[in-house]
Amino acid sequence: MKKKIVGALFSVLLISSLAACSSGGSSGGGAKDENADKGLDVLGDTIQFDPNKLVNEGEPIALEYWTWGDNDPAIKMAEAYEEIYPNVTIKPVIQPWDDFWTKLPLSLQGDNGPAVFNIHNSQHDLIMPYLEAYDIPVEDLQADFNSVDPHIIDGSVYYTDSVINTGNIYYNKALWEEAGLTEADIPVTWDQFRDVAKKLTIIEDGKLVQAGFNYNGETYNALYQGMNYQKGELLFTEDGQTANYDNPVTLENAQFFVDLYEKDQVGSKDFGDDSTMSFGNGQTAMVYKWGWMVAELENKYPEIDYGVFATPTPTEEVPFAYDRFNGESTPGINKNQSEEQRAVAQDFLRFLLANDEYSVTAGLSMASFPTKKSLADDSRILEDPVLSVIAPRVERLIWPGPFPSTVETSAKQAIEDILYNGKAIDTAVKEAQDRMDSDMSGSDFTSLESSYQFFDEAK
Template identity: 45%
Template sequence: IPKRCDTKQRRLTMKVKKALVMTFLLTFMLSFTICNNTLAQEMPSDLIGNIIQYDPSVPLNNGEDITVELWYWTGAANLFESLATKYMAIHPNVTIRLVENPWDDYWTKLPLALQGSDGPAIFNIHNSHHENLIGYLAPYDIPVGDLEAEFTGVSGHLIDGKIYYTDYGLMTGTVYYNTDMWAAAGLTKADIPTTWDEFREVAKRLTIRKDGKLIQAGYSYNGGIQGDVLGMNYQYGQNLFTWDNKISLNNDAMNMVIQRLKDMYEKDGVCDYNFGNNAGDNFGQGLVAMYLGWGFMTNVFGQNFPNTPFECFEIPTPTNDIPYAFHRYNGESTFGVNKNAPADQQSIAQDIILFFLANDAIQKEFCLVNAVFPMKVTLQDDDELLSIPSVAILKDHIDRYIWPGPMPSTVEDNIKIALENIFYNNEDITKALTMAEKAINEDLEYSDFTSQEPMYKYASEAKK
């Protein structure tokens, strides 16, 4: 081959090689770009939340696999499954193992499990068990100021400037009324009572007797009203606890509350003590026209008595003036972090809580299922939540409900005994309240309970 032709051939070969290399590089770069774009689409990168923010793009545990247990009690498994599924979709290296226990077993097993390092890293809390759990809790990593800006009622959970759990939802005493019975009595929305005197008159109109026999109670509290009585005192500016964390029951406010309840039965005749033994069930069965119950009863009626038509109105007050507080509330608590869990598991638990609190959709899901008023400010005007009757009626006065703190069980146990003696044994109100007060305060001497009433927004208005 002539030298000139050989040179041309080599040049042609080099050009082909360069073209092939360029084609390969372009193909590789295009593939890499497509791959990266696909990963970016699969991996959410937008921040979740407003003040409390969650960044789903931050890798956890250096990308290494990790498993944490989340314990909860029986009743709403779908909520916890939903939370775990959403979280693990963002962080595939994290496995959340859900552990369900019946209510009674939960409170036996959980404190024992938290004593060692192999207990659950994250777990459901009910504030009635505050004293049994607080010693095992790690404080939240989220700044307190951020929590206070986004959630109502955070200040009531401060312990030495730290938050170990707070509330995502609120429930309180609400009056349920049967809309068919209401209409049959010639009542309209305009007749919804706002004072106790008006309530008594409406209850009389809703009461039906046939041949002297009660067949429809206008209002019933049979089966126990202790949880409601422990809250009506606030309408008179009377706190439940003194400055040194002792109970105050034998006072004018509580005497008036209980005397009014007696008079509704014994003077007004809207019910009697032998007309059913569970006012909530009797309402669902169509025997009672009005019932004072807490927000969780909304779902109880929907599930157990789906054919009973009802609406709600806010608990009446002594006058039409805004009271010191309409009633007390209790919260549905956020999760706890086990301070004895391994550090890497605690880190994941803190991250799950951040995800839970930042995410409005998850907050809304939990509030809807539990029929509670949302403590997250951004959800307090949500139309779907406000379509729940027991939630909607709280909106206008939400800051006028007080949380006394995680009340020890001795309080409700002893007021229940006192009320049974007053209503069924005709015991003197003052005597019964004095005995209950004494028994409770003896128990409180061995308790770490601290009233949160001083943290209430309008605490300065209370009777001194």
Template identity: 50%
Template sequence: MNLRRIGAAFASVVLLMSPLGGCADGDDGVTDTRADKGLPVIGDAVRYDPNHLANGGRPITLQYWSWHGADEDPVIAMIDDYRRIHPNVTIEPVTVGWYDYWTKLPIALRGGSGPALFAIQNAYDASIRPNAADYAIDVRDLERDYTTADVHVQDGAVKYIDSVIDTGNIYYNKRIWREAGLTETDIPKTWDEFRRVAQRLTVYEDGSSGEDGARMAQAGFVINAISYALFYGALNYQQGELLFKDDGVTPNYDNPVTAGNMRFVKDLYDRYHVGSLALSENCVRTFGLGKAAMTYGWGWYEDSFTRYYPDLDYGIFPTPVPSADETPFAYDRYNGQATPGINTHASTEQQAVAQDFVRYLLADDDYIRKCVDANNAFPAKRSLADDPQILAKPVMKAIAPRVERLIWPGPMPDAMDSDARKAFENVFYNDMPIAQALERTQRTMVSDLRSSGFRSAESRYRFYAERREHQQ
């Protein structure tokens, strides 16, 4: 789930509707007669040779729909570069607000009036897949270049892959850390160490331990329903517990591992007094204001801190694990930022140009670099995994050693995360017993996913066979 999209819900809607979203093939415009551009072929396994005429050099206009504007969408940022190579091709970006996007796009695609190119969020895979064309790129080349391409292969083809991948980390306030007498050598590697550090970083108004009901002035760690929906997956995966049962269809929420991990999180608040509900409503804000020493978050947190709390002095460290002496089944789940989709209902000419543009993107490292910057997420492209400029970013440095041990559950419908949030709220706010909350949430998840057509990708994980070894 890419939570940065929430901000896009408030973006202005710039919907340039026309009878054909892809526009007519015979648009007036520049005719390109120079096939040999004198430019080098780019790419490794996926290669792009710019020395050809797109659409035979004839003018053509396509639309690209996205819920982001030009300053946030790397695809839009690459359009001008592509047009400098192929001046006869016009790609018009169209911004549609997030909540309208997933209503209007499927209707437009099915009705034949949709854009030739469109942004994808993989939680909506089921609604776009029937209307998306297969990439005209050999999947073996994609797999050679992109570490996670294989999980997107269906029937020998892909409709999109990941440009970058995001996962969870622990953010910590460096000022609070120093004031508590801690150094980088105190960064916790296990959850037991994490709990002890969180206790040390917690401050109450009267200097007490909090057991007397004193008001918490500074939390050692904060978590809320939104972050829990991601956090519990990390805790479960570390112990070899999948989010879905062996059939790949049935949610696997109500189990002893989820219960134990919910108890662990609840104990942080109720037994060890490192957080309070009053400080947990908005974890980004609480952490940004210096009212919390640590919080769990994905890469998009850093975008919020940079934008709204530019003076915040913070660091990032990898999510702890149960044991420092044992490599976990997986450190956490990840999710990818999808590459553009191609409208299978667009004209033959439009699809050909769209395929050419997508190949250009996937061959060009600059596109992936822009995706890294825009999403604060790790490059899925192998050639950039060890790039010094990228690894200089704190989030990338934290993710790099763990990247092979991150697991993708598949394009999960948003209902899964929403249901997990409700479980957290029931336990933390409604004092519902953990067993009851998990049983209720399990039933809801099963009901919500029954007609979704979703099938887990967990069995494609490289270390899938190890899961039984890690189960306690």
């Protein structure tokens, strides 16, 4: 067999002789593999994957891969892996999100749980007791990937970020044009943003019919974090275990949100309770959303012609951080499975991390920027309208860790108390701080903000 370069997406699928030997998903594993030399090139930079070997000594073996979405890029990668190793079957088991996090921990307690499974960092405490450390040196992971350091635990990595996501401003191109705006009017600072939002607002007979900017719903509790970071204010105090919400920066930013509605009148608390739906219905010109918005618009509002630009900053100077980010995690390996299954799982994981296509597919399908350093200038990434906006900011995005949900739910309650219940800003913010303190009193969470490379620039 001629040697082939595995450079295109799942190019191993094109090797017909191997495809003919594929197990086809048999629960007992595929056909015995006696061909160690696959005729394929080694993948990867520092982390490398050499496909020219036998896996499980060529004997048939079947693994399960549990996940909550059929668009999980690891599923296609599993198919590609099976094409190289006809004795291996990796069976996807797809379950709804809520069921997944109920069934997975129970399954992992015994020795018959899935060998490999999808991870979300919000469930870190739940699954950490069942994870096996990656059989890849930490320094190799650091050489090939950004965002590894926050995931190092006692010198090992159990999962890391394959891609990262953050917020941007989505705008309706038709409404933008109707307002006489062009790309030259895309705002860089928050003051410029306010001016643009006013131009995009339509009020008829004293009634708001088109919002220039709408933050109703989940927006404030996500956006306030980024705005605080922009001004050098951390989400947690020095001990890393206490929320830092009641502070002058939070008060200042909350006043900014209130003024957008009550002073500038670019939106209203009474203009529906769902800014995503309002944008999709063409009633709102600008919203702040994360990468999930792309799929939301494609699936529910395909007629909306939208653009994306970077979230404004207080000034045109580079801030402490542009925003918070969160990562989509690489798979976990079940430490309670058999030695044979764990060995194949570790090999499959190395295949994922060495192969650029895993990160590219994850990035494009989730509107999230790959952490793999070799993809920083990849044309497929930079041609994407969302990822091209994130690209210049990647180094200045901060991850505080999988913090308790009260940090967001209490902040959401604060803005609702201010807008709907008439509470003073300082009162609502203090009450939110008290709720966070109470809710976190029994938590063992410790912020990872100190792992941010520009941490010393914080206030």
